[in-house]
Amino acid sequence: MPAVVFDFDGLMIDSESEVVACVDEVLAGMGLTLALDDVAHLFGSTDTDAEWDRVLSRHGLSLAALSPSVDALLWPRVRTLPLLPGVVDVLDAAASSGWRTAIATGSDRERLDAHLARLGLAGRFDAIVTRREVARGKPAPDIYLEVAARLGQASEQCLVLEDSLPGCEAALAAGMHVVVCPSPVTAGCAFPAAARRVASLVEVVASLHAWPLATE
Numbered sequence: 001m002p003a004v005v006f007d008f009d010g011l012m013i014d015s016e017s018e019v020v021a022c023v024d025e026v027l028a029g030m031g032l033t034l035a036l037d038d039v040a041h042l043f044g045s046t047d048t049d050a051e052w053d054r055v056l057s058r059h060g061l062s063l064a065a066l067s068p069s070v071d072a073l074l075w076p077r078v079r080t081l082p083l084l085p086g087v088v089d090v091l092d093a094a095a096s097s098g099w100r101t102a103i104a105t106g107s108d109r110e111r112l113d114a115h116l117a118r119l120g121l122a123g124r125f126d127a128i129v130t131r132r133e134v135a136r137g138k139p140a141p142d143i144y145l146e147v148a149a150r151l152g153q154a155s156e157q158c159l160v161l162e163d164s165l166p167g168c169e170a171a172l173a174a175g176m177h178v179v180v181c182p183s184p185v186t187a188g189c190a191f192p193a194a195a196r197r198v199a200s201l202v203e204v205v206a207s208l209h210a211w212p213l214a215t216e
Helices: 015-029 036-042 049-059 063-078 087-097 109-118 142-151 165-173 202-210
Strands: 003-006 100-105 127-130 158-162 177-180
Touching (some): 003 087, 015 063, 036 049, 036 165, 049 063, 087 100, 127 142, 142 158, 142 165, 158 165, 165 177
Parallel strands (some): 003 100, 003 158, 158 177
């Protein structure tokens, strides 16, 4: 039985755009700007603090110094974000086809559970693995290998839905099939050729039954 594995931030809700907006707002208050091209590749991983610090050091800042102000703006906005198009459709198609479902995310489990509850998705996943539960975050394959282990699936029987470069790299390193649905923040990233790119998860629904996993 194949499995479809979702990332969360940027794929199921557009939280990444809110992060960028909040960072821009905080920096603007300091008379500063940050180019999206400098940081887009860092989204999708919680293990990129050193790179954020390198980018921010040009402005005499660090991630630790910036985060409190950004978080104060961010969390009230993120708590009300709707599901992105196609999420429920993919889940419904997976259920009707007998596919198992999972989430592999850098999000905090308590925050994730709160989102799933408010979005009506609690109980719709056979496994959930967060960054704190594995040794290394994306782009290392640990989180996806752990998902496969919990599902009892071979890696090649897992179809991963991602929006970020680190996430794609992690899933491919784990030996999984990957569809990338970029967020507005990550749309300009150079994704691996092995990841099939779509504009919306609705496209995944249209081809789900024809995916190679469905015939294996």
